[in-house]
Amino acid sequence: MSFFLVHVTHQFHTPHSSLLIHIMNNVFVYCETEGPNVLEVSQELLTKGRKLADKLGVDLHAIVAGSGIKGKVETQILPYGVDKLFVFEGNGLSPYTSAPHTDILVNLFKEERPQICLLGATVIGRDLGPRVSSSLTSGLTADCTQLEIGDYDEKKTGKHYDNLLYQIRPAFGGNIVATIVNPDHRPQMATVRSGVMQKALYEGQAKGEVVYPDVAKYVPEADYVVKVIDRHVEAAKHNLKGSPIVVAGGYGVGSKEGFELLFQLAKELHGEVGASRAAVDAGWADHDRQIGQTGVTVHPKVYIACGISGQIQHIAGMQDSGIIISINSDPDAPINKIADYVINGTVEEVVPKLIKYYKQNSK
C-alpha cells in the first residue's frame, strides 16, 4: 500500500472561508433518521466523532432534523458520547429534501464554526455533504475508510499544521490509499459508508445537552417548495452487514449453481452469503451482496472466503473480520496471507465436506 498526501487548500480559497479558519471548534455529526429511528451509520460516526473530539480536546455535537422526532431520537444519539445535540423538529423536514436540511447545516455552521463534520455516505449524505461544503467553500472527502488526527507539513510553503483531519480512502482504482487533508478551510468534511466504523456506547462522561432551535430562523419558507408526494422504501433482503458468519464466494466458485452450495453452507452455519465483484459481475450473486470497496463492509466473527483471490478492493471490505478462512485451489492466493486458516482445495470438493461434517457434528 502506498501513502499519499493531497491537500485541497487552493481549490477552495475564498476570503469568506479564510475567516473560518482561525476559530477551531467542535466536531459535528449529522444524524440521519428513517421515521423515528436514527440510522446505524450515524451512530457509528458518533463513536468515531467522539474519539476525534477526545483527541482534539473539543466537544462532540450532533444534529438531527425531521418531523415527529422530538422525544424519540435523543436516547438513540446521546449515549454515543454527545456533548450537545441540536434537534430541528418541524413540518416539512421529513421525508428529507435537499434545501431545508442544507440550510440548517449551513446556517448552524456559520454560528458554530465546527472544525470537522461527518456524514454517512448514504443517498442523503451524498446529496447533503457536497451542498453544505460548497456553500461554505470548505472541502469534502467522500467514502473515507479511516479518519485520524495528525499534523501536516506543507512542503511548498514550509507551513506546519497541527491536528488536521486525515481523510483516508482508496484512490486511483483502489491501488493506493490516499490521505487527504484540508489545511485551511473549515469544516473539514467527510462521508463514511455504513459498516466501515464500529459503533460503541460511550463509557466516559459527556455533557448530553439537548437544544431545540427555532427551525424558521434557519430555513426560509422557499426551501419547502419541493414536496415529496409518494415514497417507497424497499426492505433489505438479507442481513449481510450484521451477520456474525459470512460465507463469501468469488470467481473461483465457477457458476450460479456453485453459489447454491455456499447458500447451503451459510444456512447450516446461520450465516449470510457475500460475494466478490467478479462473482457479481458474472451474474452469480446479487449486487447488494458484493463485499469490498464498492460494495458493503462487513465485520463478522467468521469470514469464509471461497474461491476469492483477495485483491485490495475486496480486502477493504472484510479485513476486520474476526477469523478468516480461505478455501482456494491456489496455495499462493493473496487472501491466504491475511487468513487465519487456509484450506488448499477446490470449492466443489471442500464446501460439500464442510456441510456434511458440520451437519454430522452438530447433531
Ligand SMILES: Cc1cc2nc3c(=O)[nH]c(=O)nc-3n(C[C@H](O)[C@H](O)[C@H](O)COP(=O)(O)OP(=O)(O)OC[C@H]3O[C@@H](n4cnc5c(N)ncnc54)[C@H](O)[C@@H]3O)c2cc1C
Ligand atoms: C475501482 C475498483 C473497485 C473495486 N471494488 C471491488 C469490490 O468492492 N469488491 C470486490 O470483490 N472487488 C472489487 N474490485 C475488483 C477487484 O480488483 C478484483 O477484480 C476482484 O475482487 C476479484 O474477484 P475474485 O477474487 O472473486 O476473482 P479472481 O481474482 O479471478 O480470483 C479467483 C480466485 O479463485 C481461485 N479459484 C479458481 N478456481 C477455484 C476453485 N475451483 N476452487 C477454489 N478456488 C478457486 C483462484 O485461485 C483465485 O484465487 C474493484 C476493482 C476496482 C478497479
